[in-house]
Amino acid sequence: xxxxxxxxxxxxxxxxxxxxxxxxxxxxxxxxxxxxxxxxxxxxxxxxxxxxxxxxxxxxxxxxxxxxxxxxxxxxxxxxxxxxxxxxxxxxxxxxxxxxxxxxxxxxxxxxxxxxxxxxxxxxxxxxxxxxxxxxxxxxxxxxxxxxxxxxxxxxxxxxxxxxxxxxxxxxxxxxxxxxxxxxxxxxxxxxxxxxxxxxxxxxxxxxxxxxxxxxxxxxxxxxxxxxxxxxxxxxxxxxxxxxxxxxxxxxxxxxxxxxxxxxxxxxxxxxxxxxxxxxxxxxxxxxxxxxxxxxxxxxxxxxxxxxxxxxxxxxxxxxxxxxxxxxxxxxxxxxxxxxxxxxxxxxxxxxxxxxxxxxxxxxxxxxxxxxxxxxxxxxxxxxxxxxxxxxxxxxxxxxxxxxxxxxxxxxxxxxxxxxxxxxxxxxxxxxxxxxxxxxxxxxxxxxxxxxxx
Numbered sequence: 526x527x528x529x530x531x532x533x534x535x536x537x538x539x540x541x542x543x544x545x546x547x548x549x550x551x552x553x554x555x556x557x558x559x560x561x562x563x564x565x566x567x568x569x570x571x572x573x574x575x576x577x578x579x580x581x582x583x584x585x586x587x588x589x590x591x592x593x594x595x596x597x598x599x600x601x602x603x604x605x606x607x608x609x610x611x612x613x614x615x616x617x618x619x620x621x622x623x624x625x626x627x628x629x630x631x632x633x634x635x636x637x638x639x640x641x642x643x644x645x646x647x648x649x650x651x652x653x654x655x656x657x658x659x660x661x662x663x664x665x666x667x668x669x670x671x672x673x674x675x676x677x678x679x680x681x682x683x684x685x686x687x688x689x690x691x692x693x694x695x696x697x698x699x700x701x702x703x704x705x706x707x708x709x710x711x712x713x714x715x716x717x718x719x720x721x722x723x724x725x726x727x728x729x730x731x732x733x734x735x736x737x738x739x740x741x742x743x744x745x746x747x748x749x750x751x752x753x754x755x756x757x758x759x760x761x762x763x764x765x766x767x768x769x770x771x772x773x774x775x776x777x778x779x780x781x782x783x784x785x786x787x788x789x790x791x792x793x794x795x796x797x798x799x800x801x802x803x804x805x806x807x808x809x810x811x812x813x814x815x816x817x818x819x820x821x822x823x824x825x826x827x828x829x830x831x832x833x834x835x836x837x838x839x840x841x842x843x844x845x846x847x848x849x850x851x852x853x854x855x856x857x858x859x860x861x862x863x864x865x866x867x868x869x870x871x872x873x874x875x876x877x878x879x880x881x882x883x884x885x886x887x888x889x890x891x892x893x894x895x896x897x898x899x900x901x902x903x904x905x906x907x908x909x910x911x912x913x914x915x916x917x918x919x920x921x922x923x924x925x926x927x928x929x930x931x932x933x934x935x936x937x938x939x940x941x942x943x944x945x946x947x948x949x950x951x952x953x954x955x956x957x958x959x960x961x962x963x964x965x966x967x968x969x970x971x972x973x974x975x976x977x978x979x
Contacts, residue, residue, distance in 0.1 A: 527604075533786075534856025535801045535891055536962070541786045543770060544752030545604045551808035551845070551886035552612055552732035560740045562606060565752040566771040572599040574936055575767055575776040577791070579749055580611030581921065582914050583782035584738035585656070585929025586936075591745035593930075594937035598747050599774060601767065603754035607735030609786040613890030614922060615806060615837045615849045616734075617827040619671050620650045620697075620725035622917050622924035624898035627697075628690045634946060636694065642945055643695045649927030650725050656926055657727075662737030664729040665842050669826040671726030672702075672711065676976070678718040680831040688721060699723045712828065713821035714875045728827045728839050729922065758792055760909065778910035778936050782929070785891030787915070794905045798952035799916050800961055801891045803859055805852035807868045808886040809879070812844045819878040833972035836871050846879065848872050852889050854966050859889050894918045901952045902931045902943075912936055916952055 529546040530538075544565070547553035562579075574590060576583045579602035590596040602608070630639035657666060675681050684701065691697040702711070702720045711720075739749055750769075757768030767774045781792065785801045812820075822840045829837045838848040848868050853859040865887045873880035895901065895916030902914040912935050914928040915921075921928070931948065934940045940948070955961055 531860050532856045535785060535787060536789065537856065539790070540754055540756065540788055541603045541609070543603060543754055545608065547605060547608060548613060548888045548890070549886065550613055550732075550806065550888040551847070552730060554886065556730065556732035556736060559606065560736050560743075562739065562743070562749040562751050564750065566601070566750045566769045566774060568772045570599070570772065570774050572774055572776045574598040574778045574780065575765070575774055576600045576780045576782055577755055577767075578602060578609070578782035578784065578786070579606040579739065579751065580609050580782060580784060581735065581738060581925035582784065582929050582932070583780070584735065584742050585926045586780050586782060586914070586932045587742040587747035588656070588738065588745060589930045589933035590936065591742070591747055594933060594939070596937060597745075599776070600742070600747060600749045601753045601755055601769060601774065602749065602751045603786070605751050606739045606749060607732050610784050610890050610892060610921075611735045612732045613806060613888060614731050614804070614919070615847060616729045616731045616922065617671070617829065617837055617839075618650070618653060618727040618729055618923035619827070619920060620647060620723060620923070621920045622646055622649070623900050623920060624894070624918040626687055627695055628687055631690070631694070638945065640695060642947070643697065645927070645945060646924060647697075647725070649924045652930055653923040653926040654727070656738075656741075660737065660741045662734065662741070664733040664737055667728035667825045667827070667839070667842070669726065669824070671723045672707075672824070672826060672828045673721045673723070674707070674714055674828060674830045675718040675720060676716055676830040676832055681719050684719075684721045684831070708821060711824040713819075714828070715877055716874055726827050727923070728825065731922070754788075755791060765911070779912070780932050780936055781911070781913040782915065782932070784915045784917075784921075785893040787893070792911065794911055795913055795952070797954050797958055798895070800894045800896060800955070800965070802894045802965075803852035803854070803856075803889050804849060804892050804919065805864050805868055805887070805889045806847070806849040807865065807884040808841070809846045809848070809872070809882050810885050812840070812846060812879075816878060817844060820876045832976040834969065834976060836875070838875070846872065846876075851969070854962055854969070864889070892919045896953045896955045899947055900924070900928065901947055901950065902928050902935070903948060903951055904935055905951050910936070913952075
């Protein structure tokens with residue numbers, strides 16, 4: 526097994542690696558023995574459908590191809606199942622996808638399309654719930670909803686307006702909670718000025734979820750080939766020839782589900798179509814009963830605050846605190862201690878009694894953010910049987926299940942009812958592509974300044 530590369534950077538590295546160890550995350554350490562896969566590709570082979578990437582989207586695509594369309598896919602994974610964002614995220618399944626709010630959907634697409642988009646995302650959350658239930662996927666689920674916590678009073682007016690929009694135009698009932706009630710009945714976040722509570726939200730163990738999806742996909746007939754990166758791609762006479770270190774796989778259709786770990790030259794349809802963003806994550810030692818009481822953790826639901834460089838956190842089963850936020854700009858910079866200190870400072874700010882608590886696990890990973898802040902599940906060229914699904918912007922834990930379902934429909938030729946913009950348009954490119962990271966660095970400084978202004 527190859528050594529984990531902590532400095533991997535999808536804008537610089539030519540490949541996401543081959544069969545690397547998992548990063549030193551709490552999820553990898555506590556997920557148990559990985560379920561069996563089909564090992565590396567060792568010879569040339571044929572497949573009707575190849576899915577690239579064994580994360581949530583790729584595995585769910587394989588599940589729905591088999592379950593709903595009778596197609597047994599071959600999944601090619603460069604490293605190991607759940608190696609990328611699917612095994613490194615905060616485990617927050619929310620009733621959303623992308624980075625835009627419902628009110629912004631209305632501004633962008635108009636009321637009718639925004640309402641249809643809401644129904645699609647809500648249906649996606651139900652798809653996610655049904656997979657957990659129907660296949661008995663054990664992933665330490667913590668249901669109940671999602672708290673969006675105002676980190677300063679100035680955020681409350683916008684949150685209240687959004688609640689009214691969701692109630693009036695989407696028949697979706699969220700609740701505003703004042704700071705005193707939040708701290709006394711749910712969690713004593715010391716900087717909270719109040720919160721919005723959404724009824725749909727589930728905390729999960731990300732790696733156990735990925736392992737569960739793999740088990741289901743293989744039971745339904747899919748093959749999962751790990752340590753098999755696509756290192757060459759040719760298309761001839763209607764067939765795609767995907768070269769791996771152990772052999773070439775010939776396929777009629779290919780679905781790309783590589784998220785933030787997409788190699789820059791994987792395929793022209795995805796080149797420069799997203800911006801990889803690093804996110805840092807951590808898990809503390811087990812909290813004492815006294816510490817839990819001092820923080821008044823009466824909820825185990827997922828928590829997010831309103832910063833642009835947001836914090837996301839929750840009390841895990843077993844009484845550890847998970848705490849994450851945005852991180853470095855480049856892969857080379859990611860291992861610096863200053864990024865872990867950002868999380869330590871955030872914990873101390875929200876829960877002063879936990880100031881200085883040891884972080885027993887600290888890791889980071891790449892998030893796939895589209896340039897217009899919304900994902901795509903799309904066939905960019907109707908003349909080619911090539912499809913992709915990514916761009917969730919950190920809100921893909923639940924919607925990735927639906928994205929896999931929708932990409933499976935497209936691959937099977939049964940996508941006639943997919944009329945929403947996330948299905949009918951490509952991921953946009955960026956007009957200032959060579960300077961994106963310079964712009965990101967400037968934005969991070971500006972957002973950090975605004976986030977902390979009262």
